[in-house]
Amino acid sequence: MKNISSKYYVLLAGLPLAYLAIFYFYPLIKIFTVSFLPDEAWGPGNLKKLVTSGIYLRTLWFTTWQAVVSTVLTLLLALPGAYVFARYQFRGKELLRSFTTVPFVLPTVVVAAAFHSLLGPHGLVNAVLMKFFNLISPPVAVDQTIALILIAHVFYNYTVVVRIVGGYWSRLEPGLTESAKMLGASPAKVFFKVTLPLLSPAIMAASLLVFIFCFSSFGVILILGGPRFATIEVEIYRQAIHLFNLPMAAALSLVQILFTFALMWVYTQLQRSRSMALKPESRAVTQKKIDSGVDRLILATNVGFMILFLGLPMMSLIIQSVATETGVSLGFYRALFENATESVFFVPPADAVFYSLGFSLAALLIALSLGVPAAVFLAGPANRLRSVLDPLFMLPLSTSAVTLGFGFILALDKPPLNLRTSPMLVPLAHTLVAFPFVVRSLLPALRSIPPKLREAAALLGAGPWKVWRTVDLPILGRALVVGAVFAFTISLGEFGATVFVARPQTPTMPLAIYRFLGQPGAVNYGQAMAMSSILMLVSATGFMFIEKFRVTHGGEF
Amino acid sequence: MKKIAWVILLGTAMSAGWLTPGIASADTSEIILMAHDSFSVGKAVVAEFENRHHVRLRFLKAGDTGAMLNQAILSKNNPMADVLFGVDNTFLSRALAADMFIPYRSPHLGDIPDELKLDPSYRLLPVDYGDVCLNYDRKWFAAKGLAPPARLEDLTTPAYSGLTVVENPATSSPGLAFLLATVGHFGRDGYLNFWKELRDGNVQVTASWKKAYWGSFSAASKGDRPIVVSYASSPAAEVHFADKLMEQSPTAAVVQKGTAFRQIEFVGILRGTKKADMARKLVDFMLERTFQEDIPLQMFVFPANKTAVLPAVFVKHARVAEHPVFVSPQDIAAHREEWIEAWTETVLR
Numbered sequence: 059m060k061n062i063s064s065k066y067y068v069l070l071a072g073l074p075l076a077y078l079a080i081f082y083f084y085p086l087i088k089i090f091t092v093s094f095l096p097d098e099a100w101g102p103g104n105l106k107k108l109v110t111s112g113i114y115l116r117t118l119w120f121t122t123w124q125a126v127v128s129t130v131l132t133l134l135l136a137l138p139g140a141y142v143f144a145r146y147q148f149r150g151k152e153l154l155r156s157f158t159t160v161p162f163v164l165p166t167v168v169v170a171a172a173f174h175s176l177l178g179p180h181g182l183v184n185a186v187l188m189k190f191f192n193l194i195s196p197p198v199a200v201d202q203t204i205a206l207i208l209i210a211h212v213f214y215n216y217t218v219v220v221r222i223v224g225g226y227w228s229r230l231e232p233g234l235t236e237s238a239k240m241l242g243a244s245p246a247k248v249f250f251k252v253t254l255p256l257l258s259p260a261i262m263a264a265s266l267l268v269f270i271f272c273f274s275s276f277g278v279i280l281i282l283g284g285p286r287f288a289t290i291e292v293e294i295y296r297q298a299i300h301l302f303n304l305p306m307a308a309a310l311s312l313v314q315i316l317f318t319f320a321l322m323w324v325y326t327q328l329q330r331s332r333s334m335a336l337k338p339e340s341r342a343v344t345q346k347k348i349d350s351g352v353d354r355l356i357l358a359t360n361v362g363f364m365i366l367f368l369g370l371p372m373m374s375l376i377i378q379s380v381a382t383e384t385g386v387s388l389g390f391y392r393a394l395f396e397n398a399t400e401s402v403f404f405v406p407p408a409d410a411v412f413y414s415l416g417f418s419l420a421a422l423l424i425a426l427s428l429g430v431p432a433a434v435f436l437a438g439p440a441n442r443l444r445s446v447l448d449p450l451f452m453l454p455l456s457t458s459a460v461t462l463g464f465g466f467i468l469a470l471d472k473p474p475l476n477l478r479t480s481p482m483l484v485p486l487a488h489t490l491v492a493f494p495f496v497v498r499s500l501l502p503a504l505r506s507i508p509p510k511l512r513e514a515a516a517l518l519g520a521g522p523w524k525v526w527r528t529v530d531l532p533i534l535g536r537a538l539v540v541g542a543v544f545a546f547t548i549s550l551g552e553f554g555a556t557v558f559v560a561r562p563q564t565p566t567m568p569l570a571i572y573r574f575l576g577q578p579g580a581v582n583y584g585q586a587m588a589m590s591s592i593l594m595l596v597s598a599t600g601f602m603f604i605e606k607f608r609v610t611h612g613g614e615f
Numbered sequence: 616m617k618k619i620a621w622v623i624l625l626g627t628a629m630s631a632g633w634l635t636p637g638i639a640s641a642d643t644s645e646i647i648l649m650a651h652d653s654f655s656v657g658k659a660v661v662a663e664f665e666n667r668h669h670v671r672l673r674f675l676k677a678g679d680t681g682a683m684l685n686q687a688i689l690s691k692n693n694p695m696a697d698v699l700f701g702v703d704n705t706f707l708s709r710a711l712a713a714d715m716f717i718p719y720r721s722p723h724l725g726d727i728p729d730e731l732k733l734d735p736s737y738r739l740l741p742v743d744y745g746d747v748c749l750n751y752d753r754k755w756f757a758a759k760g761l762a763p764p765a766r767l768e769d770l771t772t773p774a775y776s777g778l779t780v781v782e783n784p785a786t787s788s789p790g791l792a793f794l795l796a797t798v799g800h801f802g803r804d805g806y807l808n809f810w811k812e813l814r815d816g817n818v819q820v821t822a823s824w825k826k827a828y829w830g831s832f833s834a835a836s837k838g839d840r841p842i843v844v845s846y847a848s849s850p851a852a853e854v855h856f857a858d859k860l861m862e863q864s865p866t867a868a869v870v871q872k873g874t875a876f877r878q879i880e881f882v883g884i885l886r887g888t889k890k891a892d893m894a895r896k897l898v899d900f901m902l903e904r905t906f907q908e909d910i911p912l913q914m915f916v917f918p919a920n921k922t923a924v925l926p927a928v929f930v931k932h933a934r935v936a937e938h939p940v941f942v943s944p945q946d947i948a949a950h951r952e953e954w955i956e957a958w959t960e961t962v963l964r
Contacts, residue, residue, distance in 0.1 A: 280822040578835060
């Protein structure tokens with residue numbers, strides 16, 4: 059029995075491995091070879107600086123600590139939100155969940171503008187505070203500080219914790235906590251001794267993703283933090299694009315990749331030993347209606363926080379998109395459809411929406427078809443192959459878009475892989491960063507499936523495929539939706555790699571926004587804000603749509 | 616489950632639909648122009664070229680200038696395009712050193728002023744130019760009764776403390792151009808002193824032009840900086856893209872002698888092209904009046920061809936720097952990293 063299934067398992071890993079080999083490792087190896095082999099154009103001579111200059115060590119240190127602090131803050135603020143989504147039934151829940159995911163797709167420049175109009179020296183918050191407390195100078199001065207970087211990281215990653223931990227939490231049977239309560243444990247004790255340990259696989263998965271995102275943060279650092287802050291990713295970009303020091307950029311990429319791999323290896327080892335099988339419960343059992351004052355308070359506090367913290371910046375974007383010189387109007391939206399300059403690159407915004415949705419759907423499908431077998435494989439019994447592949451599958455998440463973009467140019471230049479100018483490169487590249495999310499969302503759920511269920515099914519004569527379809531799939535439903543939403547979202551908002559691989563006739567929404575912001579004049583700015591508002595609306599609709607496709611058989615799941 | 620199958624089918628069909636037209640062809644009736652992200656051209660102009668030469672003109676955009684040039688260098692043995700547009704004078708030496716262009720003396724070079732021709736080997740030909748300079752908020756200075764800046768030295772006087780926002784030369788091309796203006800104006804021994812005083816005068820540094828202009832410049836955002844590093848043509852764009860008619864731009868450019876740096880953009884034929892004849896026709900076309908007269912309102916820079924007629928909004932609101940600061944492409948290539956690093960040490964650390 060065990061031998062047969064391990065053969066299947068290895069086959070499962072083949073597909074995602076082949077994909078990574080072609081679209082990730084091959085381009086990376088190409089770019090590293092060119093960078094490190096002495097040639098008339100690129101010499102490794104400048105690499106000495108990496109060890110002799112303190113700058114790069116400082117960069118690594120800053121990159122790490124800001125990521126740790128960002129992750130802790132995100133967890134603290136988002137865990138209550140995850141609880142609310144996991145345990146309560148209330149009206150507008152699906153809408154609220156979709157809404158919390160929107161920040162994830164917003165381009166950094168747009169978020170910067172939103173935060174500026176909210177927290178800047180003349181922003182809303184300062185204006186209110188100054189009036190209220192009769193102050194002469196603006197009390198909040200966060201622009202270009204580490205505080206704004208941390209706030210933005212929480213803003214972007216709030217949904218990661220809510221989705222992954224909330225999704226897992228909603229399947230935990232309340233029986234254990236009920237018994238603990240009955241035995242006289244205080245609520246705090248129940249939380250720390252029972253709930254938290256049970257949740258730890260999901261919390262770890264979410265923290266890891268948030269950490270990796272903040273570790274390889276680019277736009278937030280560059281645009282919100284200002285030039286005084288640099289993560290490794292920012293330094294790679296600077297070296298490759300502006301200083302023409304490709305060897306240095308490649309070396310830094312390698313440092314980033316190795317660092318992530320080591321971290322991920324420790325994490326996956328840890329997670330494997332921690333996960334435990336649970337009897338998954340349906341929503342009817344785990345979720346309750348709001349009936350006490352405490353429930354109402356908890357719900358109100360969290361919804362209030364989400365609306366203030368995530369909603370206000372988004373609101374200020376919408377306000378800017380309708381605020382013209384002549385008052386409130388839809389002028390900027392109308393302007394989106396006019397090709398004022400008769401430019402050949404003008405693409406009607408409806409088309410950019412269409413391309414974005416199409417690319418995201420394609421990326422979602424590829425990511426799911428790679429991520430599901432990968433996760434099923436990884437969930438199997440521990441062995442050496444798994445302990446290497448698990449962290450390996452996560453690497454694309456923290457690989458600099460510049461490095462990979464250059465690698466594509468070198469690697470994909472001959473048939474049958476002559477994809478350098480193909481629009482298919484967009485969903486292919488997006489899949490690289492979306493697929494680890496699918497794996498991470500599925501793994502905790504897969505590992506929580508009691509092996510007995512599978513064994514029973516197998517004993518009754520079900521083949522491995524049938525076991526998977528009748529036991530695993532129904533339980534995986536919700537985790538699959540979480541993975542799908544993330545794959546879709548990442549693709550919708552992706553900018554760093556898209557700018558390298560997108561072709562001018564098939565721009566995505568973030569690219570269209572950048573184009574408008576590239577020129578002075580009030581109408582261009584207004585159009586960027588209008589396009590951002592459309593991006594928010596489209597992504598929220600997209601998330602609701604995906605949630606509708608939740609696998610529905612097998613009771614709740 | 617049926618629904619899911621349907622979605623998968625739809626998605627696959629969509630992706631397959633895109634795959635086919637995207638694969639690069641060796642079609643002789645097609646020519647590819649590689650350009651940076653800010654490149655733009657009118658539909659009618661493209662149609663004129665295509666009809667005249669019975670060829671399809673395709674475009675490949677590859678990020679900002681630095682990213683585009685890097686990609687072109689990496690793929691020089693098997694180029695992705697036939698012609699490359701957008702190398703500017705800060706990248707010129709680097710591009711020429713990679714030896715990836717073939718020389719071409721276009722007959723239209725006679726219409727282009729000599730001071731724009733920086734490559735004596737005729738591998739890179741000038742197409743347009745724009746002056747990076749200070750822009751200021753007219754209303755702000757009028758309201759304060761303060762004279763707007765006229766020289767770079769003004770910025771370090773006490774009255775101007777805390778008024779200026781500049782872009783980081785390590786991450787922004789107007790930022791680099793402005794740094795070069797200070798290097799040329801104050802000399803290699805003096806520019807760092809200027810920047811030190813500017814830093815002590817609370818200059819704001821942003822990573823990109825977008826963030827400086829849309830985030831900090833008081834005339835274009837809720838920001839509080841009335842002076843920004845932008846282009847001498849930006850005031851014309853303010854008028855052209857205003858949501859109502861205006862007589863005067865809300866902003867003005869500082870174009871006095873020794874305050875601006877001229878960015879010149881070049882076009883070149885990639886060495887690996889299999890369509891050198893058509894590539895030459897494309898270069899000729901880009902230097903001709905039709906294309907040149909389309910440049911101002913597409914990219915908000917000035918055409919290199921002096922016979923090109925400028926649009927009214929440019930004549931009225933865009934300025935040309937009187938005596939821009941000159942730093943040679945060779946000097947820039949040799950010292951770029953050193954100047955940027957020294958600037959970073961002085962201003963940011």
